[in-house]
Amino acid sequence: MTHSLSIRVYYEDTDMAGVVYHANFLRFLERGRSEAVRALGIDQAAMRAGGLVFVVHRVEADYLRPARYDDTLVVETRFARVRGASLHASQRVLRGGEELLRAEVGLACMSVDGGPQRIPADIRAALAAAAA
Amino acid sequence: MTHSLSIRVYYEDTDMAGVVYHANFLRFLERGRSEAVRALGIDQAAMRAGGLVFVVHRVEADYLRPARYDDTLVVETRFARVRGASLHASQRVLRGGEELLRAEVGLACMSVDGGPQRIPADIRAALAAAAA
Amino acid sequence: MTHSLSIRVYYEDTDMAGVVYHANFLRFLERGRSEAVRALGIDQAAMRAGGLVFVVHRVEADYLRPARYDDTLVVETRFARVRGASLHASQRVLRGGEELLRAEVGLACMSVDGGPQRIPADIRAALAAAAA
Amino acid sequence: MTHSLSIRVYYEDTDMAGVVYHANFLRFLERGRSEAVRALGIDQAAMRAGGLVFVVHRVEADYLRPARYDDTLVVETRFARVRGASLHASQRVLRGGEELLRAEVGLACMSVDGGPQRIPADIRAALAAAAA
Numbered sequence: 001m002t003h004s005l006s007i008r009v010y011y012e013d014t015d016m017a018g019v020v021y022h023a024n025f026l027r028f029l030e031r032g033r034s035e036a037v038r039a040l041g042i043d044q045a046a047m048r049a050g051g052l053v054f055v056v057h058r059v060e061a062d063y064l065r066p067a068r069y070d071d072t073l074v075v076e077t078r079f080a081r082v083r084g085a086s087l088h089a090s091q092r093v094l095r096g097g098e099e100l101l102r103a104e105v106g107l108a109c110m111s112v113d114g115g116p117q118r119i120p121a122d123i124r125a126a127l128a129a130a131a132a
Numbered sequence: 133m134t135h136s137l138s139i140r141v142y143y144e145d146t147d148m149a150g151v152v153y154h155a156n157f158l159r160f161l162e163r164g165r166s167e168a169v170r171a172l173g174i175d176q177a178a179m180r181a182g183g184l185v186f187v188v189h190r191v192e193a194d195y196l197r198p199a200r201y202d203d204t205l206v207v208e209t210r211f212a213r214v215r216g217a218s219l220h221a222s223q224r225v226l227r228g229g230e231e232l233l234r235a236e237v238g239l240a241c242m243s244v245d246g247g248p249q250r251i252p253a254d255i256r257a258a259l260a261a262a263a264a
Numbered sequence: 265m266t267h268s269l270s271i272r273v274y275y276e277d278t279d280m281a282g283v284v285y286h287a288n289f290l291r292f293l294e295r296g297r298s299e300a301v302r303a304l305g306i307d308q309a310a311m312r313a314g315g316l317v318f319v320v321h322r323v324e325a326d327y328l329r330p331a332r333y334d335d336t337l338v339v340e341t342r343f344a345r346v347r348g349a350s351l352h353a354s355q356r357v358l359r360g361g362e363e364l365l366r367a368e369v370g371l372a373c374m375s376v377d378g379g380p381q382r383i384p385a386d387i388r389a390a391l392a393a394a395a396a
Numbered sequence: 397m398t399h400s401l402s403i404r405v406y407y408e409d410t411d412m413a414g415v416v417y418h419a420n421f422l423r424f425l426e427r428g429r430s431e432a433v434r435a436l437g438i439d440q441a442a443m444r445a446g447g448l449v450f451v452v453h454r455v456e457a458d459y460l461r462p463a464r465y466d467d468t469l470v471v472e473t474r475f476a477r478v479r480g481a482s483l484h485a486s487q488r489v490l491r492g493g494e495e496l497l498r499a500e501v502g503l504a505c506m507s508v509d510g511g512p513q514r515i516p517a518d519i520r521a522a523l524a525a526a527a528a
Binding site: 016017018019022023024026027030048053055056057058059060061062063066112114 | 415
Binding site: 008010011012027030031034035043044045048068069070 | 272274275276291294295298299307308309312332333334
């Protein structure tokens with residue numbers, strides 16, 4: 001199951017090269033994951049209130065084409081490899097049919113105090129169903 | 133007493149107009165206040181661990197001249213009007229002798245849970261001495 | 265005429281106090297102005313290709329209440345005082361009926377090379393009509 | 397040759413999990429590369445004025461430990477594989493002796509109008525000498 005989120009590029013996203021600053025694509029990816037997770041009925045605010053967060057432990061990103069001010073982008077998110085305390089997201093950023101960025105993101109469930117934690121069973125089930 | 137912090141402008145700070153994005157000046161100001169506070173022996177990390185934070189409740193900023201990539205800027209910070217639960221910072225951003233930005237920033241002491249709080253006496257004394 | 269833009273708060277917007285970092289509200293305001301301008305048929309990408317940009321020369325912002333992760337905010341934008349080379353925006357950020365931020369923003373039309381420029385007549389007319 | 401840059405963590409860098417937001421590490425890496433390049437006598441502002449920029453085309457980052465407010469971090473940068481139109485940076489972020497992040501970054505020389513470009517000979521020579 002692939003989730004799609006539409007994003008507009010604003011001035012804040014660009015740099016003096018006239019394109020989206022490379023680090024800002026990671027924010028776009030995180031917005032995509034946040035909305036994909038929400039679409040599965042997972043409430044990250046409640047998770048955090050309960051002391052758990054998902055943290056990024058690995059990013060692999062290929063920048064294929066630049067994005068520009070005023071572009072409407074689509075962030076695609078597909079979850080995979082849902083394990084006891086970690087999962088993986090395969091993501092792309094597109095403009096029209098064009099691929100601008102491809103990324104593989106490794107995520108871990110952590111307590112807000114720092115240690116790794118098992119993903120709560122209901123959340124894991126929802127992610128696993130989406131990953132199937 | 134005026135505190136000065138030197139800051140370099142990086143790609144991340146610029147936008148497609150080729151200058152520092154206006155919101156990023158507020159980050160520079162906050163770096164200046166953080167270092168000015170540290171120079172007074174106030175430990176904001178310990179404050180927060182104790183449940184207190186300074187929050188911005190008002191900003192007045194005049195943008196006089198643009199800053200550009202690679203510029204070395206100086207952020208000047210002067211505290212004033214230190215009261216029971218609030219204080220004020222008068223700040224400037226300069227490049228060489230040129231004034232780029234002038235700002236008046238109102239700050240309040242808050243508990244991390246949200247309500248206004250009195251500034252601890254030792255911290256208030258240090259700020260008041262600097263403001264004198 | 266008041267323009268409204270809906271914005272979701274993501275992780276990237278928050279800071280360690282658990283709320284939206286104060287400088288990021290300025291980004292939200294700029295997104296609001298960008299969409300308000302677009303709704304008037306003004307194409308800022310074309311303006312910039314033609315060598316003109318709107319720049320912020322003054323911000324006055326009152327932070328009334330914090331915004332939090334996952335909040336859905338509304339940015340309201342109303343243009344005023346449209347002159348030959350400058351204009352003004354009165355803006356608010358709301359959550360439900362609650363006012364979180366009130367801001368007055370002064371904008372100037374500039375050439376990308378730096379000097380002040382007259383706002384092109386058709387763009388000025390569109391802004392003036394919205395401000396009326 | 398490994399270049400080291402010291403960086404302080406400010407409020408702007410953190411997120412509501414109380415740690416440095418993952419995308420902001422990419423900014424730290426870019427500050428490290430900017431200063432490493434400057435230390436080699438390469439003037440990126442002049443390069444850009446001449447129509448050339450280095451752009452990131454690939455990032456591989458492993459997040460090993462979180463960074464927190466007030467931390468003093470060191471960004472290490474080592475250039476490698478300097479070719480006609482591209483180069484590579486191996487980077488680490490450390491706190492004291494602890495490794496927080498390891499990254500491999502692929503960079504390409506591009507014209508500001510978008511196409512790949514050869515790295516000017518003197519700049520290539522400086523990078524190659526540092527990479528040796």
